[in-house]
Amino acid sequence: MMRALLVDDETAFAELLAERLRARGIAVRTAYDAESALALLDAGEEFDVAVLDVCLPGASGIDLLRRMKARLPLVEALMLTGSSDVRNAVEGMRHGAFNYLLKPADIDDLVRELRAAHERKLRQEENARMIEAGKLASxxxxxxxxxxxxNNPVNIMTNAAGWIEDLLDEPDLASSPHAAEMRRSVVKIKAQSRRVREITRKLLFFGKGLDPRPGPVRMADLLGEALRLLADRAADLGV
Structure with missing residues (x-):
């Protein structure tokens, strides 16, 4: 259902127009000046289209349009104006109003313009969603x-740390006074490598690079990748 905000300082006119719009399936809230309209927005009220009288007490309909657009850029607006204020209504269109109607506006014309404005808002929202989706994909x-x-250098670091561990098992290095400190350093390298792997795993999930669903795998491909990662260490060990 379309949600409309009707702002006009002529209370009787505003209430009657609101009832006629409700009878046509449009949800309407009324306000009688710019400040009370903005108070509705501050209270969290959401609208698709605003119908604004150009001449309001205090801040004008143009001022209200500017302030409303600054808060809710996608909300569309129709300006209602007397024949002597057409210039101001046109000024409103330069500030983002969808169109203007002369008072007293024919109800069918007003409903038609409201629906057209609502359609434009829906298109703009869809475009915004598509742009956002494109940004997220990028x-x-x-x-x-x-x-x-x-991951590539982390894999090398992890394997290098494992190689150092193997070397520390050799008699010459095992008896070194620095062997214990070197083993502690290897433990730290492995721990930090696991931490980096966890971070990159989250990045892959964010980028949809990992599919959590179970499925068939080619073990030969996985083994080949593992052997490529271990190639340098295996060669040094004579494997």
């Missing part, structure tokens, strides 16, 4: 690329 791809780039 960020996801970037995150995935960063995760892969980080």
């Amino acid at each position: 960020i996801g791809r970037l995150a995935e690329g960063v995760a892969h780039e980080i």
